[in-house]
Amino acid sequence: MKFTIQRDQLMESIQDVMKAISSRTTIPILTGMKVEATEQGVKLTGSDSDISIESFIPKEEDGIVYVENIQPGSIVLQAKYFPDIVRKLPQQTVELEVDDHLNVGIRSGSAEFNLNGQDAEEYPHLPQLQTEQSFEVPIDLLKDLIRQTVFAVSTSETRPILTGVNMMVENSELYFIATDSHRLASRKIPMQEQLQNLSFNNIVVPGKSLTELNKILDDSQETIEISVTENQILFRTQHLYFLSRLLDGNYPETSRLIPDQSKTIMHIDTKELLQSIDRAALLAKENRNSVVKLTTKADNHIEITSNSPEVGKVVEEVEAESLEGEELKISFSAKYMMDALKVIDTEKVNIQFTGAMRPFLIRPIDNDQILQLILPVRTY
Amino acid sequence: MKFTIQRDQLMESIQDVMKAISSRTTIPILTGMKVEATEQGVKLTGSDSDISIESFIPKEEDGIVYVENIQPGSIVLQAKYFPDIVRKLPQQTVELEVDDHLNVGIRSGSAEFNLNGQDAEEYPHLPQLQTEQSFEVPIDLLKDLIRQTVFAVSTSETRPILTGVNMMVENSELYFIATDSHRLASRKIPMQEQLQNLSFNNIVVPGKSLTELNKILDDSQETIEISVTENQILFRTQHLYFLSRLLDGNYPETSRLIPDQSKTIMHIDTKELLQSIDRAALLAKENRNSVVKLTTKADNHIEITSNSPEVGKVVEEVEAESLEGEELKISFSAKYMMDALKVIDTEKVNIQFTGAMRPFLIRPIDNDQILQLILPVRTY
Structure with a gap:
């Protein structure tokens, strides 16, 4: 040679x-x-x-x-x-x-x-996949799908299936869903018309594979071909061939977790909320997922607080764009909330609560392509 | 408050x-x-x-x-x-x-x-130093003094005195000297005239203190005041007060280590030599101080080689600007050589060898303010 x-x-x-x-x-x-x-x-x-x-x-x-x-x-x-x-x-x-x-x-x-x-x-031979379950998506959209979900996979091997991202086609939409059972991240994109007869729902790609793939792909509007077999998935561009095994097992049905009603609805500036939670989390460094508390106040205001007896406490008021429904005091992981807010690219977010002990939902204000769900923390 | x-x-x-x-x-x-x-x-x-x-x-x-x-x-x-x-x-x-x-x-x-x-x-009270041993140097020169010597201090506590940089005034010049007994780095600057009666020679500042001081100081032609007492040194600018303890013990007499004659003299491009040694060092990752060999060749050429039986070998010819004196084969630590070449800011360096088993000297080509000495490695 x-x-x-x-x-x-x-x-x-x-x-x-x-x-x-x-x-x-x-x-x-x-x-x-x-x-x-x-x-x-x-x-x-x-x-x-x-x-x-x-x-x-x-x-x-x-x-x-x-x-x-x-x-x-x-x-x-x-x-x-x-x-x-x-x-x-x-x-x-x-x-x-x-x-x-x-x-x-x-x-x-x-x-x-x-x-x-x-x-x-x-050197072992790589399998050459033969499958009819192939479709194409623009690379920048695939990178969004990965970035907006993969952070929520489980890092624990207790339930190995949760270390992967569930890829699913339903109602002509392609979903990426990840959950570690404390929070859930979901992103969907519409499928091209000619592919609407495509169907699969138990494809689970290891989070690590998607993270590495995301690093390799440069933002581009060119498309990438995705092919799926029973136990492998192939991502292919003109000069790149990225093959990953799939995870064995059944991915849990996640749609039932998502509340279909809400008691408190808030529209708020994404970055302002993110930064105030970031500050409140500072005093709780010792806890792995530092817990902060959100309390609704009068005149569309909310209060973000955190308390660490040995260090001190922090209180911050943030003005929401709108705040409707029941009064609320809720505690949650600052890390989960920040992870969720960081991947929502719109200026304002819509947050829907169903009481202090029920999961709450975070979405962009003007579309439902991204859905982030977080379970609150019981603090009493 | x-x-x-x-x-x-x-x-x-x-x-x-x-x-x-x-x-x-x-x-x-x-x-x-x-x-x-x-x-x-x-x-x-x-x-x-x-x-x-x-x-x-x-x-x-x-x-x-x-x-x-x-x-x-x-x-x-x-x-x-x-x-x-x-x-x-x-x-x-x-x-x-x-x-x-x-x-x-x-x-x-x-x-x-x-x-x-x-x-x-x-909170403990910091001592306020009272001393007549004070002088000023421009901050950018002090940063050079530190950068060009401190990397050569010993990291081992076997001889604690060698973990410091020796500060010395001699013949109206201020010296910084560091050695770990395998190599030596020295830099001198002329003192202002009115301070030529200043004298000290056994001041040894911990390398760590100088490294931290160098990080804090921004490049500037303003001056910094240096005050020395028996066991402390103070660096002071308008708004900064940096106090360090000095190391106890006698710093070894280093001037005798420096050969006063040479058998092979080479003038060579600093960057070209540095890069070729960097490449030769790649194959010897396993050894802590990867050893490379330099061999003089005909027509002002030298050859840099390295050999690692399990991985492979590398050979590279570099043309020197001039090469005079005896033929030579010498082995040395690539790391020490790269450390020395990196702090010499001139385009060409002057390297003086006194045989394969004797320390060799590296200096800028047109001045003697920086002197780097390296002990060769016995490879047979």
């Missing part, structure tokens, strides 16, 4: 596939990165067997030449060293050459590295 | 004095920050008993009012909470008020914090 490649493109692909490579895998060859050259270009592969990522650098695209002098072949390189070496090479052009003894020469300017490679034949 | 203060100025002072506050001190009140209001302004104090820092915010300076409505008094606040609270306050103006029960009210906009304070009478 031999090729000459542009360093920046190589570096970008390396960074993408590194997201799947772990130094703590039980399969030694998976600590390496597979490099494969064909007449079409160079493909890098990384995998920790939960997630597999392939990134392709075409020989030429839009008239720009990225790879030259290709002699096809493949090799596995130690992922612990390869990325740093490429990052620090002195020139924009990098030559990579493998001899018959798996010695890999990496040359750039006057620098020459010789690394011990591993036989690419020993 | 009561005052109204501008948040940005308060925050800046808090960040400075926090550099002296440790949560792991054995004297509980030192986990707090002392706040003292006088008719002149507000003074903050932090100390871990090794380092003490005072920062003063004047009532008014250059026609700008920083503090208003002052009722003199003092209090100690928990340093774990106070900085975050001030950082997150909603408005530029902050009101601080202490009642007779040591309750501290902090108000800004509609946010109101009430913190439990501690009696300022219990």
Whole structure:
């Protein structure tokens, strides 16, 4: 194998596939990165067997030449060293050459590295998914779907299914739903018409996979293809192939958790509320999910308070745009509330309470595409 | 006590004095920050008993009012909470008020914090140094003196004196010298004429103190006053008072370590050499101080190599501007070499070797104000 490649493109692909490579895998060859050259270009592969990522650098695209002098072949390189070496090479052009003894020469300017490679034949083959359950979504929308839900997955392995995000198609809408049983985050987007016969509801993607995918994808209005089989999901763009296993088990029915009536309704500035809760949370650093209290006051005002006997207390009044219904005193995790408010991009939010002991709902003020639910904390 | 203060100025002072506050001190009140209001302004104090820092915010300076409505008094606040609270306050103006029960009210906009304070009478008094051993240096030069030497102090407590930087006046020059016994870094600056009768040579300032001082000082051509007593050193600007203890013991005589002859002399581009050593060091990640080898070649060339049997090897040729004297093969710590080259700001360096087993010297090409010495590594 031999090729000459542009360093920046190589570096970008390396960074993408590194997201799947772990130094703590039980399969030694998976600590390496597979490099494969064909007449079409160079493909890098990384995998920790939960997630597999392939990134392709075409020989030429839009008239720009990225790879030259290709002699096809493949090799596995130690992922612990390869990325740093490429990052620090002195020139924009990098030559990579493998001899018959798996010695890999990496040359750039006057620098020459010789690394011990591993036989690419020993690297596991990635499954090529064949499925009719495929659809496309714009990349920036997929990134929103992930960002607005994935923070709410459970970090505990007590109920492993809750460490994933439930992907569901219902009434021509695609839902992402995550819950750790103390709060729930849901985001939906309309599906394209021709896909409205698509249907699945028990697809659960590990939160970690979606977090890594979100890091790799650049904001773009181009589309990404999503394909689903019984136990795997594939996200594919022109040069990226991101495969993740799905979680086993039945995702709980979450729609019943959402109250369909409310007793106190508040419209309020998202950022003002977020910042006042952030301040109130400061004194409760010791508690993992610092608890703050919200009390409705006269004239559309609410009061945010927090109390930590050893440190002190904080009181802040915030004026709501509107405040209707019953008076209310409710306590909740400042962290959960801040997580929810941070992913709502509208200037104002709509918060609906159904009493101090019932879950409450947070939505953007002018649409129902995002829904955040939080269970209050009992403080007496 | 009561005052109204501008948040940005308060925050800046808090960040400075926090550099002296440790949560792991054995004297509980030192986990707090002392706040003292006088008719002149507000003074903050932090100390871990090794380092003490005072920062003063004047009532008014250059026609700008920083503090208003002052009722003199003092209090100690928990340093774990106070900085975050001030950082997150909603408005530029902050009101601080202490009642007779040591309750501290902090108000800004509609946010109101009430913190439990501690009696300022219990806070230790900082010594006010009286000394005739005082002199001034420009702040940017002091920052250079620190930056170009402090990295070479020992991190091991085997010889505690080596964890400090030796400050010395000799032949009308001020020296900073640090060594961990494997390498030495020295920087000197000329003293102002009227101070040439000043003399001290066994002043050893803890490296940690100088590192913290360097973080606090902003680059500036204004001067800082340095005062030395037997066991303490004080750095003072208009609004900052930085006091550090000195290390006990005799600093070793280092001038004898410096070879006065050389057998191989090289002039070379600082950055090119630094980058090639950085690359060669990549394969030797496992060793704490990865060892690289330098070999002189024909036509003013040198070769930098490194070899790690399990990973591979790297070879790189670098062209020197000039290369005179005996042929040479020498091995040394890549980390020490990079540390030394990074603090030499000139485009070219002068490196003088006295054989493979003798320390070698690195200097800027056109002056001798910086001197870096490194002991080679025996590789056979």
